[in-house]
Amino acid sequence: MSYTNNSKKNKVALIDCNSFYVSCERLFNPKINDKPVVVLSNNDGCVISRSTEAKKIGIKMGEPYFKVKELVKRNNVYIFSSNYALYGDISRRVMKTLKSFSDKIEIYSIDEAFVDLSHIGENEVENYGKEIRKRILKWTGIPTSVGISNTKTLSKVANHIAKKNKTGVTYLKENIDESLKNFHISDIWGVGKQLSKLYIKNGIDTAYKLKNISNSWVKKSTNVLGAKTVMELRGVSCINLETQETKRKSCCVSRSFGKKVTSLEKLKESITTHCLNAAEKIRNDNQTARAITIYIRTSPFDKNRKYYSNSISIDLPISTSNSLELVKKAIDGLKKIYKCGYFYQKAGIVLSKLNENSEKEFNLLAPIMENKSQTLMKAIDFTNAKYGRNAISIAQAGINNTWKMRKKYSSKIDTASFDFLPKIQI
DNA sequence: TCTGGGGTCCTAGGACCC
DNA sequence: TCTGGGGTCCTAGGACCC
Secondary structure (H helix, E strand, O other): OOOEOOOOOOOEEEEEEOOHHHHHHHHOOHHHOOOOEEEEOHHHOEEEEEOHHHHHHOOOOOOEHHHHHHHHHHOOOEEEEOOHHHHHHHHHHHHHHHHOOOOOEEEEEOOEEEEEOOOOOOOOHHHHHHHHHHHHHHHHOOOEEEEEEOOHHHHHHHHHHHHHOOOOEEEOOOOOHHHHHOOEHHHOOOOOHHHHHHHHHOOOOEHHHHHOOOHHHHHHHOOHHHHHHHHHHOOOEOOOOOOOOOOOOOEEEEEEEEEEEOOHHHHHHHHHHHHHHHHHHHHHOOEEEEEEEEEEEEOOOOOOOOOOEEEEEEEEEEEEOOHHHHHHHHHHHHHHHOOOOOOEEEEEEEEEOOEEHHHOOOOOOHHHHHHHHHHHHHHHHHHHHHHOOOOOOOHHHOOOOOOOOOOOOOOOOOOHHHHOOOOOOO
8 A cells, every 4th residue: 555645734624614504504594503403314314414502402413313313302493304406505505615716626425525725735724714604604605624634534523522612623734643542432533333342341531542553453453444444544545535526336315104005006106216316316417327226224223123135136138327218227126035924114215337328338239229219318307307306207206295204394496587497295 | 202414435245257 | 975265356343533
């Protein structure tokens, strides 16, 4: 493994939106600005975003909603079902604002981005961070935290610290050991549940201790990623800034059911719907799939019923993005793994081995078949974009679906009025 | 009653070949 | 009777991220 030891010059900022989904809801609802607010995952299942006030009350990240219902009631917490069309749109605006500072930017997730600040002078870095923060707040209304340091992993640490700062900006310079001593091992980027367990078992419970562990031990006990994290804590950059937007390599669509499902017919409906959505997604990216995976499972939390989970992967003879072909394969697969007598909680599909349309393998019949189907698919995508997703669907997908998601607390805010967003009908 | 969804990367081990 | 070993490729599953 080779490391680029140019840490002295490298400066990278991590900009992270504070309580992003909550902040998005607040944009259109100023009366909840100083109130405890949470946003729930699909199906109103878990808490996935919390305002500072909600955190203080003791509502934990990822906690099932039914477990905190009482706490929520007692403290008058405002609840929202998630509205991804809204969050996606606000995210695009935040990223666009960031790009006004630099082209060297890696959009890491819906609410986070790394920006290269190597060209900014040592004494100006912190003010530059403040300027970024100020502009995003002014242009989009979203509060952020900015962490800056020599490597991505360290800028993540800096960002954590910035979240507790008044200014919202932290620049971790060379002498960072004091900060690392107070930084818990499980908060390090790249150290998840399993690694935390391993490290703590070996007496390594802070970032500082991990930084000073021997190379040979890390390599022996973990893998290359573990080793990279350690190097990055030492200020040696091993994880590059990915400024090129790359196309996805797989595409999955899955949902939990609002109500448990037992019949093959209902499973067919949901698998068909997921398949249509996934196919549309990859067509949008001008991609085709050469494999499809179908999976179904019962609830892993239900102790009173038998658990069943199964999946099947099917290779496709010709790479395709044709909805009808994909649905047909998906249903074939579903029939093979379906077992009667179970209460299913979730179903999903994965399209994988994705290719660019242009690099499709050579096939004699393909051009003729494709022209026809492509015209049809384009017509469907156009209509659905204009009149709402599923305006055109296929009969198999069902119409009044009892298995559809719960979304009791949706703010129903739709930014289409100023950005021509397609409205998603749930 | 009620526990999300969408990604990436790494590795061990099997299949296959000579 | 004695029953190799090294290389490559692929895949499933695990770990991690937000």
